[in-house]
Amino acid sequence: MRIDWWTLGLQAINLLVLMWILSRFLFRPIAQIIAQRQAAADSILNEAKSAQEKAEAAEQQAHKMADDAAAARQGLIDAATGEAEKEKQALLSAARAEADTLRNTARKEAERIRQSEAALAEDRASRLAVDITARLFERLPPEARIDGFIDGLADGLVKLPQTTRDELGAAGSRVTLKASRALSKAEEQSIHTALTKALGRDLAFTVAIDPSLIAGLEIETEHAAVRNSFRNDLNRVVHTLTERGDSKDA
Structure with a gap:
């Protein structure tokens, strides 16, 4: 790595x-x-x-x-x-x-x-x-918005329940991979290698560009979601701060 x-x-x-x-x-x-x-x-x-x-x-x-x-x-x-x-x-x-x-x-x-x-x-x-x-x-640099998030996305796949992992890309279906910008061929290959290693098998994906991620990658299916993006991190920070404020008011 x-x-x-x-x-x-x-x-x-x-x-x-x-x-x-x-x-x-x-x-x-x-x-x-x-x-x-x-x-x-x-x-x-x-x-x-x-x-x-x-x-x-x-x-x-x-x-x-x-x-x-x-x-x-x-x-x-x-x-x-x-x-x-x-x-x-x-x-x-x-x-x-x-x-x-x-x-x-x-x-x-x-x-x-x-x-x-x-x-x-x-x-x-x-x-x-x-x-x-x-x-x-x-x-x-544009590379920083993708490269630093590949390993975290792969770790998220590893932590999914085995039944959920088995459903990803089952029967040759493709999953949707959200990225904050368009990916280069080298980046797509790096992501494919990391996800294949995490699942222990090949995983085909289609890239969907979502600038609102700011930086990072996300995979979302009907039964599972793996998010490793700055938008997700910000949402968690805001949610935590809001919960703390509610606790103090109570």
Whole structure:
């Protein structure tokens, strides 16, 4: 197996540069946006608290009305007390119901905002990461987008279950090999040699160009998928960062 140390070194440097750029120009603005949305949710909760305070004030007013009625109408104390109690209970029930409704609404709105911001952050991160990586890879030799990923693709085939490996290219069928750019004859031969060695038999394939891979190779069939591309690596990084953010919010 031939290891291109220059390619691996450049890929490592590009990855470090990418992570630095993401940390400086992506996650800080996203954190600010989330903080703004959190402030909006806090405002809704404050409104709910205000409604609760109004309910408590209404309760105090009901008590005062009952006391005033008892003092003013000593002779009719039993009837006045009964009426005041009924009115107090009605006011309390209405105020509590309103406060509960506002609290539930606030909780639902806060959760909706959090989920919306998480989805938006993941989408922005994915788009920005893909764009930055594509620009970085434009500076590398074209060979680096393919050669450094052949062995990883072959290792992925080796790790598939035996039944799945047996189905690949069965009965002389051809599998689709996705590449980030058009392959040279030498590259196709290198890939064919590596895949044949991994499966222990010949594997015919048809090349499909997919620039969105950025760099790398992928094989995808009806029952299996082996991905060794920079796009797949970026998707996993974004997914991991998003999961960590959700865990902290919880």
